[in-house]
Each structure stands twice: as C-alpha cells, then as structure tokens.
Amino acid sequence: MSLLQVESVSRHFGSLVAVENVSMSVEVGELRAVIGPNGAGKTTFFNLISGFLTPTSGRIVFGGEDITNLLPARRVWRGISRTFQLTEVFPELSVQQNLRIAVEIAAGYRLRPWLSRREDAAVSIRATDLCNKGGLANVETRLVGELSHGDQRATEIMMALALNPRLLLLDEPTAGMGDQETYNITRLIRQLHRDQKLTIVLIEHDMRVVFHLADRIMVLAEGRMLAEGTPREIAANERVQAAYLGQA
Amino acid sequence: MEMSPKRGANILIWAVLLTMPYWINWIGGYTSLGSRVMVLALAAMSLNFLLGFTGVLSFGHAAYFGLGVYGMGLTIKYLVPSTVAGTAVGVVAGAAAAAVIGLLIVRLRGIYFAMATIAFGQVFYFIAYRWNTVTGGDDGLSGWHRQPIDLGFAAWDILGSDRAFYYWVLVCFAGATGIMAALLHSPFGRTLLAIRENERRARFLGIPVDRHIWLSWMISCFFVSLAGTLYALLNNFADPHDLRWDQSGDFVIMAVLGGMRAFWGPLIGAAIFVVLQDYVSSQTQNWMSFIGLFFVLVVVFFPRGVLGILHRPSSR
Ligand SMILES: Nc1ncnc2c1ncn2[C@@H]1O[C@H](COP(=O)(O)OP(=O)(O)O)[C@@H](O)[C@H]1O
Ligand SMILES: [Mg+2]
Numbered sequence: 029m030s031l032l033q034v035e036s037v038s039r040h041f042g043s044l045v046a047v048e049n050v051s052m053s054v055e056v057g058e059l060r061a062v063i064g065p066n067g068a069g070k071t072t073f074f075n076l077i078s079g080f081l082t083p084t085s086g087r088i089v090f091g092g093e094d095i096t097n098l099l100p101a102r103r104v105w106r107g108i109s110r111t112f113q114l115t116e117v118f119p120e121l122s123v124q125q126n127l128r129i130a131v132e133i134a135a136g137y138r139l140r141p142w143l144s145r146r147e148d149a150a151v152s153i154r155a156t157d158l159c160n161k162g163g164l165a166n167v168e169t170r171l172v173g174e175l176s177h178g179d180q181r182a183t184e185i186m187m188a189l190a191l192n193p194r195l196l197l198l199d200e201p202t203a204g205m206g207d208q209e210t211y212n213i214t215r216l217i218r219q220l221h222r223d224q225k226l227t228i229v230l231i232e233h234d235m236r237v238v239f240h241l242a243d244r245i246m247v248l249a250e251g252r253m254l255a256e257g258t259p260r261e262i263a264a265n266e267r268v269q270a271a272y273l274g275q276a
Numbered sequence: 277m278e279m280s281p282k283r284g285a286n287i288l289i290w291a292v293l294l295t296m297p298y299w300i301n302w303i304g305g306y307t308s309l310g311s312r313v314m315v316l317a318l319a320a321m322s323l324n325f326l327l328g329f330t331g332v333l334s335f336g337h338a339a340y341f342g343l344g345v346y347g348m349g350l351t352i353k354y355l356v357p358s359t360v361a362g363t364a365v366g367v368v369a370g371a372a373a374a375a376v377i378g379l380l381i382v383r384l385r386g387i388y389f390a391m392a393t394i395a396f397g398q399v400f401y402f403i404a405y406r407w408n409t410v411t412g413g414d415d416g417l418s419g420w421h422r423q424p425i426d427l428g429f430a431a432w433d434i435l436g437s438d439r440a441f442y443y444w445v446l447v448c449f450a451g452a453t454g455i456m457a458a459l460l461h462s463p464f465g466r467t468l469l470a471i472r473e474n475e476r477r478a479r480f481l482g483i484p485v486d487r488h489i490w491l492s493w494m495i496s497c498f499f500v501s502l503a504g505t506l507y508a509l510l511n512n513f514a515d516p517h518d519l520r521w522d523q524s525g526d527f528v529i530m531a532v533l534g535g536m537r538a539f540w541g542p543l544i545g546a547a548i549f550v551v552l553q554d555y556v557s558s559q560t561q562n563w564m565s566f567i568g569l570f571f572v573l574v575v576v577f578f579p580r581g582v583l584g585i586l587h588r589p590s591s592r
Contacts, residue, residue, distance in 0.1 A: 078480065104482030116480070118473035129466045133482050137463040184477075191482065 031056045031227050032195055037076055037086030039069075046072040048251040049086075054195070057225040059217075061238045064248035065271075070231045071113055073248065074197050077229075078110045079103045091194065107194030111184045111201060113231075119173030123164050123183055126172055127155040130190035154190070162186035163212055178209035185213070189220070196220070196228045202237055210234065217241060239263070247271075289540060293446060297439045305551075307438040308510065311445045313543075313550045315506045318449050320530035320542035322499035325456050327528070328536035329465070330492040331472030333386070335524050336393030339400045340370040340497040342519025344504020346404060346411065349514035353420035359434065359444075360425060363505045370501020373400070374494055382490045385475075394521050401519040417514035434509070445506050452499045457539060459495065468492050500527075529571050535581025544582050 032054040039047040047069040054060050062070050075081040077088060079100035088096045095103055118126050131154045132138065135147075143151065159168050162182045167175055172183050181201060188196060201217065202210040214237050220226045221241070232238045238245065238259070245262045247254040255265045262268055296310045323337045347366025348359075355361065381392040404411045411417055425432040425444065434441040459465045467488050470478040479485050508514050517523060526549065527542075534545025549567065556563040578584055 080480075099484075100479050101482045101484045104480060110480055112476070112480075116474055116477040118470055118477060120473060121469060125466070125469075129463075129470050130481050132463040132466065138467050138483060138488075140463045141459055141465075142462050187477075187481065 029056050030054060031058075031091060032077070032229075033089040034073075034077065035087040035089065037073075037083040037088065039072055039076055039081060040084045045251050047076065047083075047248075050248065050251075050253050052246055052253075052256075054227060054229060056227055057221075059221045059228045059230065059241055059243050061242035061245045062229060062231045062248060063233075063235075063238055063245060064254070067250075068248040069251040070248055071199055072251075074110065074199055074229075074231065078108055078197060104191065107192075108197065109188040109191045109193030109195070110197035111181075111188050111199055113199040113203065115177070115180045115184050117172045117180055117184050117187070120171055122169050123159060123172055123175070123179075124155055124168050126183055126187055127158050127190055128152070130187040131155050131158070134191045158186045158190055161189075162216070178205045178212075181205065181209075182213065182216075185216070194227060196226055198228065198230045198232075200231050200233060202232065202234050210237065214240065285540065289543070290450075293449070297442050307442050309550065309554060311438070311442045311506075311510055313547045314442075314445050314449050315503055315510055316527075316530065316550060317543040317546035318452055318506070319500050319503035320527045320534070320546050321453060321456065321539075322496050322503060323527045324531040324536050324542045325460075325499070326492050326496040327531055328538075328541070329460055329472060330468040330489060331475075332489055332492070333390045333528070334393040334493070334496070335390045335521060335528065336395075336397030337497070337500050337527050338519050338521065338523035339393075339397035340374050340501045341504040341507070341523065341527075342400055342404065342514075342516075343370040343373055344501035344506075345508040345514045345518045346417065347501070348505040348508035349417040349420060350410070352423060353417065357423050359423045359509065362423075362508070363502070366505035366508070367498060367501050370504065371494065371498045374497030374501075378490045378493045378497070382486045382493065394524070397519070397521055397524060401516060401521070404514075404516040404519050411514070411516070414516060416516060418512075421512040422509040441509065445510070448502060448506055452502055456495070456499065460539070464488075464491075529567070531581075533571060533574055533581055535578075535583035537580060538583035541581050541583040548582070 030053045034050065034052040036049045036051050037047060038049055050073060062073065064070055072081065076083050079098055082097055087094060090106060090108060095106065118129070128151055131151050135151065137143065159165055162185065164179060164182055164186065167179055172180055185198065185201060201213050205213065217228065217230070218241055221228055230241065242259055244257065245259055246256045247262060247268050249271050254271055255262060255268050257265070293314065297307045300307060300310050319337070319341055323334060326332050326334055344366035347369040348362035351362040351365040377396045381389060384392055405414060407413070422435050424435050432440060432444065434444045467478065467483050470481065470483060471485055471488060475485055504518065507518065530545035530549050531542040532545070533548055534543065535541030552567055552570065553563055556566045574582065
C-alpha cells in the first residue's frame with residue numbers, strides 16, 4: 029500500500045524550474061533515498077511534500093488524502109515529520125527541553141496550561157528515552173546551541189521522531205558530520221527502518237550511506253527525475269553514471 | 277531540601293514587595309512610589325510575556341494599557357462608582373480591542389508587526405485626544421477618584437489609605453504574574469518559547485504559529501490593560517498620554533533595561549525607570565535624556581539587561 033503519492037509535481041521560481049513533473053510513490057515501511065547533484069531540486073521536492081512550499085502544479089496524496097494545499101502544521105498532525113538541510117533546533121533551550129516540546133505536542137498538550145504530575149512524569153520519561161536513543165544522554169541538560177554540529181543534528185532528528193510520524197523526511201542528515209557521527213546516525217536510521225518499520229524518505233550525498241540503507245533510490249537532476257529503482261539498478265544505470273555518479 | 281537560586285530570588289522578591297510600605301519611607305521613598313513601580317512593572321512584564329517569551333515586539337501596548345486607564349475612569353465617573361466594575365470594564369475593553377487588532381496583524385513579523393501595533397495604538401490615542409466631551413481631551417479625565425472596595429464583611433479603603441491601595445495593587449500584581457509564570461512553565465508556554473527560538477522548527481513540529489502568537493498577544497494585552505486600570509486608580513486621573521506610542525516605548529525600555537529573558541527583569545527595569553524618573557525629574561526638566569543615556573549604556577554593556585548579568589540562559 030502506498031503511503032505517499034506525489035503526482036507530477038512542479039515548482040517554478042519565476043523562470044527558474046526547480047522541480048519539473050516529478051512523481052514518486054512510497055510504500056508503507058519503505059526507505060526511499062533521493063539523490064542528485066547540488067541544485068537538482070531535492071530540498072525543494074521535500075518542501076513541497078512537507079508544505080513549506082506549494083507546488084506550481086501537480087498533486088500530493090498522503091494516506092489516501094489530498095494534502096497538496098494543506099498548511100505545514102496540518103501535515104505534521106497527519107503524520108509527516110521532517111528535518112532540514114541546515115539544522116533547525118531551539119538553540120537557547122536544553123536538549124531535554126527541545127525534546128520535551130516535541131513530546132508534548134505529540135501527546136496533544138500544545139494548548140494545555142498545566143500538566144498533572146503523572147502526565148508530566150510520562151513526558152519526562154519519553155523525552156529522556158529519546159535522548160538516550162539519540163546518543164545525547166551526556167548532553168541532556170546542555171543548551172542545544174552549545175553542542176557540536178553532530179549532536180545538534182541528532183537532537184533535530186530525535187525531535188522529528190518524538191512526533192511519532194508515519195513518514196519521516198530527512199534532508200541530508202549526515203551532512204557535515206565526522207565518520208563516527210555518520211556511523212551513529214546511519215545506524216539509528218537503519219534501526220528505525222528495520223525495527224520500527226518507519227517509512228522514511230532520505231536525501232543524502234554520502235553514497236555509502238545511500239546504498240547501505242535504501243530500498244529504492246530516486247535520482248533527480250536539474251529538477252527532473254533521471255532514474256528510479258533499487259540500489260543495484262541505479263548503480264548499473266548508465267544515464268545516472270554519466271550525469272551523476274561519474275562526477276563524484 | 278536545598279534551595280535553588282531561582283527559588284531564593286522568588287522568596288526575596290515577594291518578601292520585598294509584601295513589606296515595602298513598612299520601610300520605603302526610611303530609604304527616602306513613599307508608598308505610592310512603590311505602587312507606581314509595581315503597576316508599571318506589571319505592564320512591562322505583560323509586554324515581556326510577548327517580547328521576551330514569544331519573541332514578538334509590540335510598540336503599541338500603551339493602547340491596551342490606556343483602554344484600561346479610560347475604562348476605569350469612565351466607568352467610575354459616568355457608570356457606577358465601583359473599582360471592581362471599573363477593573364472589569366477596563367480589562368474587557370482592552371482585551372476586546374486586542375482580540376480584533378490581533379487578528380489583523382498576527383501574520384506580520386518583526387518590524388512590520390511592531391509598526392502595525394504603533395499604527396493601531398495611535399488610533400486610540402487620537403480618539404481620547406479628540407473626543408473632548410467624554411474623555412476630557414488633552415486635559416485628561418478628572419473629577420473622579422478610586423472607590424473603596426466592598427468585601428461584604430468590610431470595606432477595603434483603598435481611597436483613604438495609600439497603604440491599603442498598595443496592597444490592592446499587590447493582589448492584582450501577584451495574581452497576574454502568578455498566572456503568567458504558571459503559563460510559561462506549561463506545555464502551552466513552551467510552545468511560545470519554541471516560536472521565539474525558531475519559528476520554522478516550531479511550525480514543522482505542528483504548532484500553528486499564528487494562532488499561538490495571537491493567544492500570547494491576548495494574554496499580554498489582557499494583563500497590560502489590568503495594569504492600566506491600576507494606573508488610573510493610582511493617579512485618580514486618565515491622561516491621553518497613557519495611550520500614546522511613547523508610553524509603549526517606556527514599557528519596552530523597562531523590559532530591555534531589566535532583562536527580557538528573565539521573568540523578573542522588567543520589574544527591575546521598572547523600578548530603575550520609576551526611581552530615576554522620580555529623582556531626576558525633581559532635579560532637571562530633562563529627565564528623559566538621562567533615562568535615554570542610561571538605557572543606551574545598559575544596552576551596550578549588558579545586552580541581556582540588568583538581570584542578564586546574573587542570569588545566564590538557563591537550561592531548566
Ligand atoms: N525559495 C527559493 N527561491 C528561489 N529559488 C529557489 C528557492 N529554493 C530553491 N531555489 C532554487 O531551486 C533550485 C533547486 O534547489 P534545491 O531544491 O535546494 O536543490 P538541492 O537540494 O537538490 O541542492 C536551485 O537552483 C535553487 O537556487
Ligand atoms: Mg538541498
């Protein structure tokens with residue numbers, strides 16, 4: 029069953045064609061990678077799915093419902109959660125507080141002017157749990173703005189996960205990370221995919237990560253879809269090699 | 277149990293406020309100066325709910341403050357001689373105006389939001405200024421005074437005793453700041469911090485940002501109009517300047533001066549502002565230049581305000 033169906037979406041910025049006539053269908057439990065050179069339109073494509081931008085034309089269906097023109101927050105409520113290419117966190121709040129905010133929203137508490145002791149304790153437990161899973165236990169009380177790039181990114185990913193999404197969109201999660209951090213994040217993503225059967229769409233530059241994780245890969249170039257298939261098919265695809273892999 | 281610094285500061289502040297009328301004369305002040313500090317502190321803290329804890333700058337809060345002032349004055353003068361009724365009218369008027377104007381401006385951000393608040397704020401100033409027959413125009417609304425509060429079993433003589441009035445202000449101040457503090461420690465309050473910290477992240481966590489900013493604006497304007505009702509009682513007078521943009525600017529100065537990231541920052545800012553004003557204006561006409569100079573020095577050397585020196589951004 030397909031969870032997300034993108035039907036020939038385009039997005040133009042004036043005369044610039046950022047995304048042109050791209051379609052994609054993602055199955056429940058699938059891990060899909062989106063690759064392509066810089067400026068190919070990958071982030072714009074994510075922006076269309078998450079509601080940061082609306083498409084110039086085309087349609088986006090999520091869980092059987094047309095979400096093409098929904099506001100971002102409403103897409104989040106329906107289960108689409110994302111991270112950004114440039115980390116977006118709450119820098120002057122602690123890791124614990126960053127996660128707590130996400131956990132509280134997921135629990136439907138965003139308008140609550142108080143919490144009972146029991147609710148408060150349950151939120152803390154969940155936030156701490158996410159902290160541990162993200163490898164952030166030793167920085168839990170630190171301000172996120174003071175953390176390393178890798179830990180900030182891990183915090184953002186754990187916030188996105190705190191929402192219990194049905195679909196997780198990760199925009200270059202390992203960008204700018206060292207080998208150890210890349211390994212940790214890769215392991216986390218694989219675990220989410222294998223153990224929790226989470227549906228994930230991933231933009232990634234690191235080909236080791238992509239070929240290690242992805243069920244299927246979509247290749248974008250200059251806003252258009254160049255190829256789509258299993259990692260094996262993509263690796264063997266001559267057009268992809270010419271246009272993209274050859275450069276790297 | 278060990279006492280956290282924050283808890284210690286809270287106890288100290290409430291101890292000072294509770295006992296002030298009993299020692300303020302010894303240090304060269306007077307009881308209604310204390311009342312004035314607390315009233316303006318309430319206004320600045322209400323503004324700071326929006327500024328410091330939601331990240332939204334309003335330069336038009338004097339409008340809602342002034343609606344509180346005139347709501348009180350007009351009610352006592354023309355409708356019923358009751359402080360409680362005046363409070364209700366002032367607060368409802370302020371909140372109603374804020375609700376409508378908030379809807380019109382809540383999509384704006386940054387300096388555009390601030391300018392829109394000034395523009396709408398000035399409308400109320402001109403109404404008060406022009407509508408002579410009712411508001412007294414430029415002369416202000418006089419010929420009325422605060423009324424003792426009927427508690428059923430006894431009267432609270434806030435008219436006859438400055439000390440009694442001080443405690444009426446304290447009751448309102450405690451209620452308002454208690455509610456604001458509780459909200460800031462709630463899930464709703466944390467969504468406001470989230471918006472201040474990173475609007476984009478907040479939106480993509482599923483916070484309907486405009487709606488939450490509107491709610492924060494409403495809470496802020498509600499309590500600033502409560503402060504306005506107290507200000508009217510303090511002066512037994514309603515002055516059109518209470519509605520003007522420079523009054524809004526004073527609230528911003530108090531918040532920034534004291535430290536807008538600290539809950540009690542605007543209280544400290546208001547105390548400095550009021551005491552300087554009281555002292556310097558008795559020495560020279562030009563007291564606003566002194567405040568301005570002081571403000572610039574604080575902003576340059578202590579960008580987080582006076583309390584910001586003590587108060588590093590805390591993680592808890
Ligand atoms: N908001 C925007 N306004 C104008 N041009 C944009 C905007 N967002 C992206 N673009 C342009 O669209 C193209 C695709 O960008 P992007 O989606 O960020 O590519 P990628 O993520 O694949 O590197 C680029 O040429 C970029 O400059
Ligand atoms: Mg990109």
